Amino acid sequence: MRSTRVRIAIDAMGGDNAPAEIVAGALRAQEELGVDVLLVGDPQQIEASLKQHTQSSSLEIVPSEGAIEMSEEPLIALRRKPKASINVAMDLVKKKRADAVVSAGHSGAAMAAALLRLGRLPGIDRPAIGAVLPTMIAGKPVLILDVGANVDCRPKFLEQFALMGSIYSQYVLGVAEPKVGLLNIGEEPNKGNELAIQTHQLLEENPNIPFIGNAEGRDVLSGHFDVIVCDGFAGNVLLKFAEAVGEVALQILRQELPRGLHGKVGVSFLRPNLKRIKQRMDHAEHGGGLLLGVAGICIISHGSSQAPTIFNAARLAKDAIDNEVLDRIAVTSRLAES
Amino acid sequence: MRSTRVRIAIDAMGGDNAPAEIVAGALRAQEELGVDVLLVGDPQQIEASLKQHTQSSSLEIVPSEGAIEMSEEPLIALRRKPKASINVAMDLVKKKRADAVVSAGHSGAAMAAALLRLGRLPGIDRPAIGAVLPTMIAGKPVLILDVGANVDCRPKFLEQFALMGSIYSQYVLGVAEPKVGLLNIGEEPNKGNELAIQTHQLLEENPNIPFIGNAEGRDVLSGHFDVIVCDGFAGNVLLKFAEAVGEVALQILRQELPRGLHGKVGVSFLRPNLKRIKQRMDHAEHGGGLLLGVAGICIISHGSSQAPTIFNAARLAKDAIDNEVLDRIAVTSRLAES
Numbered sequence: 001m002r003s004t005r006v007r008i009a010i011d012a013m014g015g016d017n018a019p020a021e022i023v024a025g026a027l028r029a030q031e032e033l034g035v036d037v038l039l040v041g042d043p044q045q046i047e048a049s050l051k052q053h054t055q056s057s058s059l060e061i062v063p064s065e066g067a068i069e070m071s072e073e074p075l076i077a078l079r080r081k082p083k084a085s086i087n088v089a090m091d092l093v094k095k096k097r098a099d100a101v102v103s104a105g106h107s108g109a110a111m112a113a114a115l116l117r118l119g120r121l122p123g124i125d126r127p128a129i130g131a132v133l134p135t136m137i138a139g140k141p142v143l144i145l146d147v148g149a150n151v152d153c154r155p156k157f158l159e160q161f162a163l164m165g166s167i168y169s170q171y172v173l174g175v176a177e178p179k180v181g182l183l184n185i186g187e188e189p190n191k192g193n194e195l196a197i198q199t200h201q202l203l204e205e206n207p208n209i210p211f212i213g214n215a216e217g218r219d220v221l222s223g224h225f226d227v228i229v230c231d232g233f234a235g236n237v238l239l240k241f242a243e244a245v246g247e248v249a250l251q252i253l254r255q256e257l258p259r260g261l262h263g264k265v266g267v268s269f270l271r272p273n274l275k276r277i278k279q280r281m282d283h284a285e286h287g288g289g290l291l292l293g294v295a296g297i298c299i300i301s302h303g304s305s306q307a308p309t310i311f312n313a314a315r316l317a318k319d320a321i322d323n324e325v326l327d328r329i330a331v332t333s334r335l336a337e338s
Numbered sequence: 339m340r341s342t343r344v345r346i347a348i349d350a351m352g353g354d355n356a357p358a359e360i361v362a363g364a365l366r367a368q369e370e371l372g373v374d375v376l377l378v379g380d381p382q383q384i385e386a387s388l389k390q391h392t393q394s395s396s397l398e399i400v401p402s403e404g405a406i407e408m409s410e411e412p413l414i415a416l417r418r419k420p421k422a423s424i425n426v427a428m429d430l431v432k433k434k435r436a437d438a439v440v441s442a443g444h445s446g447a448a449m450a451a452a453l454l455r456l457g458r459l460p461g462i463d464r465p466a467i468g469a470v471l472p473t474m475i476a477g478k479p480v481l482i483l484d485v486g487a488n489v490d491c492r493p494k495f496l497e498q499f500a501l502m503g504s505i506y507s508q509y510v511l512g513v514a515e516p517k518v519g520l521l522n523i524g525e526e527p528n529k530g531n532e533l534a535i536q537t538h539q540l541l542e543e544n545p546n547i548p549f550i551g552n553a554e555g556r557d558v559l560s561g562h563f564d565v566i567v568c569d570g571f572a573g574n575v576l577l578k579f580a581e582a583v584g585e586v587a588l589q590i591l592r593q594e595l596p597r598g599l600h601g602k603v604g605v606s607f608l609r610p611n612l613k614r615i616k617q618r619m620d621h622a623e624h625g626g627g628l629l630l631g632v633a634g635i636c637i638i639s640h641g642s643s644q645a646p647t648i649f650n651a652a653r654l655a656k657d658a659i660d661n662e663v664l665d666r667i668a669v670t671s672r673l674a675e676s
Contacts, residue, residue, distance in 0.1 A: 136586060148523060151523060151530060151531040151534075152531045152532055183575060185486055185489060185570070185571055185574040185575065185578075192489060192571065193489040193490045193569075193571045194490055196489075196571070216574075216575070216578050217574065217575040217576060217577065217578030217579035217580075217581075217582065218578040218579065218581060218582040219582075220579055220582075221579075221582060221583065221586065222582075231531075232523070233523055233530065233531045233534070233572065234571065234572050234575055236523040236554075236555065237521060237523065237554070237555040237568075237572055237575075237576060238555060238575060238576070238579060239555065240523075240554050240555030240556040241555035241556065241558055241559075241576060241579065241580070242555075242579070242583070243555075243556060244555065244556035244557075244558070244559060244560070245559065245580070245583050246587075248473070248474050248559045249583075249584075249587040251474050252474070252615055252618050253591075253615065255476065256611050256614050256615045256618065257608060257611055257612075257615070258611075259611050259614075260610075260611070262607045262608065262610070262611075263607070263608060263611045265604075265607045266603075266604045266605065266606070266607030266608035266611070267604065267608070268604070269600045269601070269603045269604030269607070270595060270600065270601060270604035270605070270608075272598075272600070273594050273595055273596075273597050273598070273600075273601045273604070274595075276594050276597075277590055277591065277594045277595070
């Protein structure tokens with residue numbers, strides 16, 4: 001374990017609910033996780049948000065100027081706004097003033113800023129964004145990567161995703177023996193597109209990857225896999241579909257259940273049960289995705305993040321630091337290279 | 339409209355519940371749809387299933403020998419078993435003894451048999467399997483294609499899928515002005531992998547395709563799109579994920595709604611509404627996928643199909659025939675070629 005306190009730079013200007021919800025989550029993280037938070041953003045806006053809270057805080061504010069808007073092209077915007085909050089936050093890690101970055105802002109910009117300012121880990125060609133989804137088995141989430149960083153992939157990239165994912169699963173999500181799967185359209189090794197067929201072979205041959213086989217769409221939420229690798233196109237489609245689908249089911253319930261007189265009477269008896277159903281179907285917030293493969297810990301949270309998500313993101317960052325995830329990935333991927 | 343009755347060949351040996359459920363669905367189709375059904379399979383097994391039903395039937399039995407197992411490689415198995423039920427059923431269409439085939443057997447084998455025995459429609463490079471999913475808007479399903487026939491696609495294939503899908507949506511699903519979308523990871527035209535970026539341009543330029551833009555994972559079930567095109571890898575993953583998630587949602591309902599005394603009373607008032615919810619969430623209600631682009635009407639139903647699915651599949655087949663879908667695809671794709 002480290003002797004000093006973990007320091008987390010949180011992008012106070014990123015996301016739909018910035019800075020109020022970000023600040024609220026940051027305060028809670030500092031209080032409950034025993035970490036030091038550096039809030040990066042416009043000092044006036046941050047101070048205004050801090051005033052909404054009664055607890056005295058020792059949060060450090062690191063001033064930045066502007067933020068990257070969702071409509072902006074990341075590379076251009078990052079260059080045009082060198083003092084944007086995400087740039088400043090990454091620089092804190094680069095200068096070793098912080099150990100990790102948490103941002104709910106433009107995810108493409110966060111990835112680009114991380115690549116430009118921190119660089120890649122040795123042995124990793126392409127960083128990936130991992131997302132955690134709940135499965136049918138309570139307390140047994142599945143890590144899916146990549147969910148959007150790399151839309152066109154080579155088999156070697158997916159092999160590296162599998163390596164990084166299994167380390168993350170083991171040392172951050174606490175899975176003793178992670179089971180890695182390859183997203184595919186059938187169980188057999190020869191099933192799938194060119195990418196999947198070639199990746200299957202690489203995964204089977206790599207002794208450092210606990211690969212158990214192909215995962216079909218129906219297996220993603222079964223709880224049989226701890227890590228599922230895919231290209232960023234399929235992963236992004238799947239993630240956004242999964243987030244929306246719970247909402248669809250709830251919508252159908254709201255429309256159909258109260259229909260007719262009998263419906264209205266029935267629903268009046270069911271209020272508590274319906275509330276529990278909503279909780280189980282709602283898209284569970286897991287704090288955010290880890291950007292895996294860059295030379296720094298970066299948690300990319302959903303743009304719609306509220307305080308609990310930012311708190312959870314900070315917790316993920318702390319776990320990743322405490323468990324030396326970066327060193328483990330670097331060592332294992334270098335081994336794989338040699 | 340045609341003057342003669344529609345004749346549908348149903349593969350009695352295909353699927354997990356063959357032949358009993360297939361026969362039951364076929365009987366209902368013949369009775370309620372005013373079509374003539376030809377049951378293809380082992381006469382003894384079919385007769386035994388028919389005996390379970392009281393209604394006198396005039397179903398014709400067309401004998402076949404064996405069926406393609408799910409574990410078999412389609413092309414090899416089809417050649418080794420020329421009299422397998424799916425081969426015999428396709429031949430009935432080829433010889434104009436039937437107008438359509440319905441099968442819940444090995445979907446890869448059904449596609450291969452259709453290609454080998456019926457061939458492709460002019461102007462179509464690759465047939466696609468379309469699947470219909472319910473959306474958030476009642477009575478407004480979305481057609482997704484391809485869901486597994488072509489795992490590696492060129493932009494031109496997806497353009498042809500869009501053409502076929504919009505015709506199917508209009509003339510079988512009854513959508514007056516179908517809206518076509520491209521499955522992608524963002525709304526902007528320049529988003530996505532190479533395939534998506536190039537396909538976007540083709541779809542925008544084709545005056546015969548009512549293309550309205552990219553559909554992200556979260557938009558698939560929104561009801562804003564009537565047809566969504568994608569390669570068979572992404573489509574298959576999405577379809578199998580969607581089917582599994584619907585079952586999870588129904589399972590949560592079954593567990594949570596009747597809880598406690600109030601729950602039991604409430605549910606007793608809600609039986610008709612719950613039935614409607616099940617219908618809206620259940621993929622079985624949609625009959626199956628149409629194999630689009632081969633020179634014959636082929637409905638490929640889910641392997642787990644029971645009688646209602648087979649009935650619905652026969653209804654889809656009848657609608658496709660009554661509305662001359664094949665001719666319309668052939669004419670439009672030839673137009674697009676010239």
